[in-house]
Amino acid sequence: MRTVRFQDFELDLRTYDLRERGEKVDMGGRAIDTLVYLIDRRDRIVSKEELRTEVWNGAALSSATIPTTILEIRRALGDSAETQRFIKNVRARGYQFVCDVDAERSFMGDAAREQLQFAGRKAELESLLQSASDVRRFGSGRVVAIQGEAGIGKTRLLTELLSRTAGDLRAVVSRCSLIDGVPPFWPWTQALESAVGLAAGAPAFLERSRQLANVHPEVLGTVQPSGREAVPLDRFSLFNLWIAAFRDLAAAAPLIIAFEDAHLADLDSLDLLSCLAEEIEEVPLLLIVTHRPPTYSDKRADRLAEIRGIENSRTIQLGPLSTEDVVSMLGPRDARTIALGGSLCERAKGIPFYITHLVRNLDREEDESNSSKTESARALSGREIVSRQLSDLPEGVRSTLATASLIGDRFPASLLAQITKRSVSDIADELTVATRSSLLGQDLTEYEFSHSLLRESLSSTLDPHLKRRLHLSIATELQRHSHAHSRTAQIADHLAEAIPLGDGSVASRFARLAGQEADSRFAYAKASKYLERSLDLFPDDGAIADRCELMRELARASLYAGDRSASRELLLESVDLARAANDSVALALSALQLAPEFLSIEVGINDATHIRLLEESLEALDPDEFSLRAQVIAHLAQALQWTRDPERLERLAIKSMEEAATSKDREALIAALSARAESLHGPARAHERLHYIERLGEVANVVGDQTTVLLKHTRAIAAHLELGDIPAVERENDRYRSISSKIDLPQYRWYPLAHDSTLAMLRGEIKRGECLAEEFRSLAGDSPDQNCLQTFAAHFALRRVEEDRCVEALPLIEACAEEQVWMYHWRIAVPWFYVQCDQIERARSYANRFNSCDLQLMACEPGGGQALAMASEVFAALGKTDMCEQLLNILEPIKARCSTIGYGVGYFGSLARYAGLAAQALGMTESAISLLSFAATDERERGAPSWYAYAEADLCGSLLAAGATANSCIARLDEVDRALEGRALPRAARKVSEARDAIRASRFA
Known part of the structure; x- marks a missing residue:
C-alpha cells in the first residue's frame, strides 16, 4: 500500500482515504486531490491558477472555490489560517504544504505518473517567457497565439508559463466553452469575473466593470452594477468599455489575459478579442490566445488570422512530442521508461493528452512484473485510449456521463439529476467515480469534462432517438426552473436538437428570444444565427404579421453583421408575404427597411424596386395612418432623388411634412425633415437646406436618435462645403467622428x-x-x-x-x-x-x-x-x-x-x-x-x-x-x-x- 504520513495523519494514495490515528477523516474528493497535489509539490508555492488547471482540469471557477477547499482541508487537519501548521497561505502567490512528510518511495513515482513532467516544449516556453519579460520590461503589450491540434498540450504550456510568472504578472484565464446556448460574450464575462479578484489598486477597472454589469447580467454575482443609467448604448462603445477595462487593469500592474480554445468562441467575442489585441501596445498586457488549427473557412478563422497578424504578435505552433520527450515525461531514464516511452509515443502519435491517458490506464501499483497490462496499454491507438478509459467505467456511470455530455462541457449535478429522475446524491456518487478517473473536474456542485474529446466520444455513443429525447428533457427542465442568468439561448439550442420531437413553435419562439437578446447586446452574428433558426422553425400556420416582423428582425441583424444582400432578400420576401395577406402595415414597414440607414438612400442608386414598393405601400395604407404614411412619403421622396424629377421630389417632401405634423410623431417628423432637406439640393439652396438640417438635428437630439444625428452632420458638412466654410466643415466632421466612434457599424465609421x-x-x-x-x-x-x-x-x-x-x-x-x-x-x-x-x-x-x-x-x-x-x-x-x-x-x-x-x-x-x-x-x-x-x-x-x-x-x-x-x-x-x-x-x-x-x-x- 502506498502511504503518505505527516504528524498523526496517514493518507492512503490507493483508496484516497485520510486517517488520523487510525480513524477515517471525512473530506471531499476535491479537497483530497488538492491535499495530495500540495504535498507532492511541498518544495514550492503552488499558485491558485496552477491548482485550477491541474486539480480542477482548467475549469472556470468562482473566486471562492479554491479558498473554500483550502478551508475544508484545514478543518479536517485541525489547522487554521492563523496557525498554518500544515498549509501556508502566501499572499497574492498561492499555497504551500509546510509540514514534514514521511512518504514511501513509490509516492513520488506515482505522482509523476498522475501529473506527468513537463517536457518537450523548452523553446516554446522560452518564447512565452520572453514575451512576458518584454511586457514587464517595456511596459507595452504583446500578443501570442498558441496553435495546435486537440490534446497537443496548449493548456499545459500555458499553465507552465503562469506557474513561472506567478510572482511577476497577474493572470486572468478564460476558457471558451462548448456549453450550448451561452449568453453573448460569454468568454469575456468569465474573464471579468476572474479579473475582479485582481482589481485591488485598479479603481478605474472596477468602475468600468460595474458599467459592464449593466449590460451583462451574468456577472451580477461578482460585480455590482453601476447606479448610473445603463451604458453603453451601441456595439462600438461596448467594445471600447471592455477594452478600457482591461487596459485599466493592466495599467495598475502587469497582466496576462489568456483565452483558451478560442476556436470555440462565437464570432462577436472574437471581434472583441481582435479589437483588444489592437489596443494593448501602450499597456503591460500579455494577451495569449490558444486555438486549434482552423478546419473551416469563415469569419471566425479570419478573426483568428487577424489576431496572429497583429504587430508585436507571435504564433507558437505546437507539434507532437518526440520519443525522447515522452521518455523524459515518465521520470528517471532507464530501460523500462525508454521502452515504454517509445511505445507510448508511437501509439499516441506524440499527443500529450493521449499519452497521459495511456499512463493512467497502467496499473496504479508499481508492479513491473505485470507486463500484460502494460502491453495492453501499449496496444491502444490515440482515439481508442479515450474509449478504453470510458469502457472501464461502470455502465451506470457511462450512461450518466453520456447524458451529461449533451448539456455541455460544464453542467450542474442538480440538472443532471432532474433529467435522469434520480437524486442529486446518487448522481454525485457516480460523478465522483469519473472525477477520480480524471474524466471530470469539479467546482462545488458543478462538473466539467476534462477535455472536449471526452465529451464528443460520450455523445457519439447515444442512439439518435435517445439523444433527441434527452435534448427535449434538458430544455424542459431548463424552462421549468428559475435561473439567475438568461437561459433562452441554451433552451433554444436543446429544442432545436430535439426536432422533430417537441413543439416546433416553442423552439421557434425561444430561438427568436435568443436572437433578440443577442441583438440587444450588439452580438449581431449570434443574433442572425438564432433569428434564422427561428424563421426556419416558424409554424406554417403562424400569423403572417409575426413572420414578417421576424424577417425584418433577421434582416436588420444580417445588415449589421455585414450581409447586405441577405438583408435585402429577406425584406423582399417579407413584402411578398405581406402583399399576399393584404397587410398594408407589414408591407410598408418592410419597404421602409429596404432603405439603408446611412443616408436613407444610397448615392446614385435609382432603385426602381424600392420606389415601386413605396408607392404600393402608400396606396395601400389607410388615410389615418398619418405617421406611417409620412415616413413612406419621405422615403419615397428620397428614393426619387436620382430620377431627375426634382419638382415631384419637393412636392412629396412637403406632403410628408404635413402628414408628420398631423401625426405629432417625432419619428415621422425626423423622416419628413430628412426628405425636406434632400429636396433642396444644389449650391443655390444651401442656406435653405441648412435650416431644415438644423431642425432635423434638434428633433433627433430630443429623442436620442444617434443615427439621425449623424445624418444631420453628414448633410451639414455637404452644405458648409458648398458655402466654402471650411471651419464649419471641420466642426461638423469632428462632431460626427465623436458619435460614429461609438458605433461599430462600417456604414458610419468611414465617413469622417x-x-x-x-x-x-x-x-x-x-x-x-x-x-x-x-x-x-x-x-x-x-x-x-x-x-x-x-x-x-x-x-x-x-x-x-x-x-x-x-x-x-x-x-x-x-x-x-x-x-x-x-x-x-x-x-x-x-x-x-x-x-x-x-x-x-x-x-x-x-x-x-x-x-x-x-x-x-x-x-x-x-x-x-x-x-x-x-x-x-x-x-x-x-x-x-x-x-x-x-x-x-x-x-x-x-x-x-x-x-x-x-x-x-x-x-x-x-x-x-x-x-x-x-x-x-x-x-x-x-x-x-x-x-x-x-x-x-x-x-x-x-x-x-x-x-x-x-x-x-x-x-x-x-x-x-x-x-x-x-x-x-x-x-x-x-x-x-x-x-x-x-x-x-x-x-x-x-x-x-x-x-x-x-x-x-x-x-x-
Whole structure:
C-alpha cells in the first residue's frame, strides 16, 4: 500500500482515504486531490491558477472555490489560517504544504505518473517567457497565439508559463466553452469575473466593470452594477468599455489575459478579442490566445488570422512530442521508461493528452512484473485510449456521463439529476467515480469534462432517438426552473436538437428570444444565427404579421453583421408575404427597411424596386395612418432623388411634412425633415437646406436618435462645403467622428476619414489624402455601400488629376458613368477627362449627349456643383457658346459657392472660376476677370493651393487679353509658384508653367 504520513495523519494514495490515528477523516474528493497535489509539490508555492488547471482540469471557477477547499482541508487537519501548521497561505502567490512528510518511495513515482513532467516544449516556453519579460520590461503589450491540434498540450504550456510568472504578472484565464446556448460574450464575462479578484489598486477597472454589469447580467454575482443609467448604448462603445477595462487593469500592474480554445468562441467575442489585441501596445498586457488549427473557412478563422497578424504578435505552433520527450515525461531514464516511452509515443502519435491517458490506464501499483497490462496499454491507438478509459467505467456511470455530455462541457449535478429522475446524491456518487478517473473536474456542485474529446466520444455513443429525447428533457427542465442568468439561448439550442420531437413553435419562439437578446447586446452574428433558426422553425400556420416582423428582425441583424444582400432578400420576401395577406402595415414597414440607414438612400442608386414598393405601400395604407404614411412619403421622396424629377421630389417632401405634423410623431417628423432637406439640393439652396438640417438635428437630439444625428452632420458638412466654410466643415466632421466612434457599424465609421481625405487634398496634401482614403475604404469592411465605393472612386480620380495623371483615371470614370447613369457628375466627368487627355473629338461626341435641360437638372443634384463646374470647362474648351451662356446664367448668381462632389466628399474649386471660364468662352473679358479674380482670392484665403493656381492661370489669360502687361501677369504667377513651393502638385505646376509660356509668347506676337 502506498502511504503518505505527516504528524498523526496517514493518507492512503490507493483508496484516497485520510486517517488520523487510525480513524477515517471525512473530506471531499476535491479537497483530497488538492491535499495530495500540495504535498507532492511541498518544495514550492503552488499558485491558485496552477491548482485550477491541474486539480480542477482548467475549469472556470468562482473566486471562492479554491479558498473554500483550502478551508475544508484545514478543518479536517485541525489547522487554521492563523496557525498554518500544515498549509501556508502566501499572499497574492498561492499555497504551500509546510509540514514534514514521511512518504514511501513509490509516492513520488506515482505522482509523476498522475501529473506527468513537463517536457518537450523548452523553446516554446522560452518564447512565452520572453514575451512576458518584454511586457514587464517595456511596459507595452504583446500578443501570442498558441496553435495546435486537440490534446497537443496548449493548456499545459500555458499553465507552465503562469506557474513561472506567478510572482511577476497577474493572470486572468478564460476558457471558451462548448456549453450550448451561452449568453453573448460569454468568454469575456468569465474573464471579468476572474479579473475582479485582481482589481485591488485598479479603481478605474472596477468602475468600468460595474458599467459592464449593466449590460451583462451574468456577472451580477461578482460585480455590482453601476447606479448610473445603463451604458453603453451601441456595439462600438461596448467594445471600447471592455477594452478600457482591461487596459485599466493592466495599467495598475502587469497582466496576462489568456483565452483558451478560442476556436470555440462565437464570432462577436472574437471581434472583441481582435479589437483588444489592437489596443494593448501602450499597456503591460500579455494577451495569449490558444486555438486549434482552423478546419473551416469563415469569419471566425479570419478573426483568428487577424489576431496572429497583429504587430508585436507571435504564433507558437505546437507539434507532437518526440520519443525522447515522452521518455523524459515518465521520470528517471532507464530501460523500462525508454521502452515504454517509445511505445507510448508511437501509439499516441506524440499527443500529450493521449499519452497521459495511456499512463493512467497502467496499473496504479508499481508492479513491473505485470507486463500484460502494460502491453495492453501499449496496444491502444490515440482515439481508442479515450474509449478504453470510458469502457472501464461502470455502465451506470457511462450512461450518466453520456447524458451529461449533451448539456455541455460544464453542467450542474442538480440538472443532471432532474433529467435522469434520480437524486442529486446518487448522481454525485457516480460523478465522483469519473472525477477520480480524471474524466471530470469539479467546482462545488458543478462538473466539467476534462477535455472536449471526452465529451464528443460520450455523445457519439447515444442512439439518435435517445439523444433527441434527452435534448427535449434538458430544455424542459431548463424552462421549468428559475435561473439567475438568461437561459433562452441554451433552451433554444436543446429544442432545436430535439426536432422533430417537441413543439416546433416553442423552439421557434425561444430561438427568436435568443436572437433578440443577442441583438440587444450588439452580438449581431449570434443574433442572425438564432433569428434564422427561428424563421426556419416558424409554424406554417403562424400569423403572417409575426413572420414578417421576424424577417425584418433577421434582416436588420444580417445588415449589421455585414450581409447586405441577405438583408435585402429577406425584406423582399417579407413584402411578398405581406402583399399576399393584404397587410398594408407589414408591407410598408418592410419597404421602409429596404432603405439603408446611412443616408436613407444610397448615392446614385435609382432603385426602381424600392420606389415601386413605396408607392404600393402608400396606396395601400389607410388615410389615418398619418405617421406611417409620412415616413413612406419621405422615403419615397428620397428614393426619387436620382430620377431627375426634382419638382415631384419637393412636392412629396412637403406632403410628408404635413402628414408628420398631423401625426405629432417625432419619428415621422425626423423622416419628413430628412426628405425636406434632400429636396433642396444644389449650391443655390444651401442656406435653405441648412435650416431644415438644423431642425432635423434638434428633433433627433430630443429623442436620442444617434443615427439621425449623424445624418444631420453628414448633410451639414455637404452644405458648409458648398458655402466654402471650411471651419464649419471641420466642426461638423469632428462632431460626427465623436458619435460614429461609438458605433461599430462600417456604414458610419468611414465617413469622417473621407472628409479628412477631402480636406487634405484641398490643402494640397495629396499623399496624405491617399493614405486616408485607403484607411476609410478599409474601415468600411467587406461589404461597403455605394456611398463608400463612389467616394473612394472619386478620391482616386481627384488624386490622379492633381498628380497630372488623368489618363490613368479615365477607365474608372468611363466605368462609373456607365454604371451610374442617373448621376450627372459621373457622366459629365467623361468628356472632362477626354479634354484633359487631349481627346477633343471624343469629348465633343460625348458632350453632345447633354442639352440645356440637363444643365438645369445638374443644379438640383447632390454634388451638382461639380457637374456644373466640369460642364463649364468642357463646353468652354469645345466652344459651345449656347451652353456656356446658360451655364454663366446659372453660376454667376452663386459665384460665392463651391463645387463639391456627392455629400461633401470632394472639393472641385470655386464656382466663380467656372463662371469665369464660361465668360471667357463668350468673349466677356471684363466679366471673366471679375469672376476669376474673385475665385483666386477665395481659393488663396481658403488655403487651396492647386485651385488658387488654376484660377490665377486662367485669370492671367483674361488680364492679358484686356491689355495687362506681360510682366504684371508673370509677377502674379511668380506669387503662385511661391504658394506651390514644397508641394507635390504636378498639374498645378504645369498649368502655371503653360500660362507663363503663353504670356512670354505673346511678347513676340
